[in-house]
């Protein structure tokens with residue numbers, strides 16, 4: 001366990017999958033957690049689980065691609081819980097398609113959510129961290145933020161961009177006591193995005209996640225809690241000397 005008692009966390013993409021697991025883990029570690037997502041039912045379920053842990057929570061249904069929505073959400077969460085000590089940008093989407101065939105709208109939508117969304121939320125939240133001289137930001141990239149893959153060109157490009165933003169912001173705010181790191185998960189099941197990818201792989205006759213287990217040195221697929229445990233570490237003072245990193249959590253599947 002990390003000592004995160006009474007810290008305030010803000011998690012986007014908290015209605016399901018990795019974002020939900022991180023929100024719950026941070027609550028278990030003692031945080032009060034603000035939740036943002038477009039999916040209201042899922043957000044409510046996450047909020048109920050946090051309340052059951054005896055922690056405060058507040059949810060705002062908001063689309064991170066719209067700056068005014070982000071500002072509204074952050075204002076509401078700050079008013080209810082206080083300024084954030086921890087920010088997790090987990091909201092993300094995947095639109096699979098070959099580089100030469102993918103409709104531009106699908107390609108660009110991934111940038112609007114994965115890149116612009118992370119940018120807007122950082123701009124809305126990080127200045128208060130700088131002002132109080134403390135903060136930890138965790139951006140969800142991917143192993144595909146370090147390596148391209150057939151049919152995942154737009155997604156990979158957006159996740160490379162997340163690492164670039166993470167490094168730049170880390171350098172800009174390091175002297176103010178704010179750390180910024182990215183997480184690069186491998187194949188993580190039990191998430192909305194993985195279900196979507198699996199359905200597509202089935203329809204195209206591509207190997208399923210289960211069929212790719214033999215390529216994962218740890219011999220199993222990842223679960224959202226595998227990512228959440230590392231996120232809790234990065235959010236904690238135990239990671240005080242880590243910033244600007246893009247940390248692989250892939251069971252050894254991707255090493256660079």
Ligand SMILES: NC(=O)c1ccc[n+]([C@@H]2O[C@H](COP(=O)([O-])OP(=O)(O)OC[C@H]3O[C@@H](n4cnc5c(N)ncnc54)[C@H](O)[C@@H]3O)[C@@H](O)[C@H]2O)c1
Pocket residue numbers: 012013014015016017018019036037038039042062063064065089090091092093113117140141142143184185186187188189191192193194
């Ligand atoms: N599952 C994996 O294998 C995997 C691997 C590497 C990286 N990731 C990354 O982890 C993060 C979480 O993904 P997940 O696998 O848990 O998928 P998920 O679909 O379960 O979670 C993503 C969440 O983001 C929310 N969201 C989407 N667009 C939004 C928007 N415009 N505004 C606010 N919320 C929005 C969704 O409603 C959803 O709740 C993503 O950034 C994803 O790219 C996932």
